Amino acid sequence: MTTADGIRPTVQDAVEGIGLVLEDVAVTPAGRRRVVKVLVDRDPGPQDVADEPTDPLTLDEVADATRAVSDALDASDLMGEQPYTLEVSSPGVGRPLTLPRHFRRNVGRLVTATHDGQEVTGRVLRASGTDVTLDIPATRSTPSRTQTLAYAGLERAAVQVEFARPDDKDS
Incomplete structure (x- = not known):
């Protein structure tokens, strides 16, 4: 030990x-x-x-x-x-998100997650004991959407550093 x-x-x-x-x-x-x-x-x-x-x-x-x-x-x-x-x-933004409470703690934050082999980046809208819902912004090839990811399929996830978040009043 x-x-x-x-x-x-x-x-x-x-x-x-x-x-x-x-x-x-x-x-x-x-x-x-x-x-x-x-x-x-x-x-x-x-x-x-x-x-x-x-x-x-x-x-x-x-x-x-x-x-x-x-x-x-x-x-x-x-x-x-x-x-x-x-x-x-307290853990910094570099900490991997591995437990449901980590996602519940980071509602509103931008995260990048690899789920079933595909990488997605979006803002955490909702986190439960079994899954997390992300607001994924539009790209050239896809419209904006929300996507719910089951924790069971998550391979890795981490909070992304943002210097000017959309909800910042001073931006």
Whole structure:
């Protein structure tokens, strides 16, 4: 069992206690220290279908998560005597979308997905426990359309970086 696997339950309990979800834990050596990287995100809630954007984590929420994880690790003996540096953050846009909650979290965002061997890019309109609906813009050869993709057929998906989203008021 790796160190990350060993501390995962403790870290998960700590972040769930403040209403967040644990996305990932990684422990890597850095000289005489170790770096513990913890990715947390807002819990999209129990709803099965999301069709409204979710607010991103605030700096205060990340700070609260850092304190909760730090306190939990300090109270346990899981990290041993070797010093470590704790880094807590939210997942960036480069994170692959692999779970239904990732899609529910990204309603309104532009994503590129490979589904049954075909790549599509569109804005997430709706995400449920079994599928995601994208608004796909028109191209030279196809009109704009909505397309529902079952998660079972998704091979990969990721959020695309947008510097000026259509709903930006300052654009």
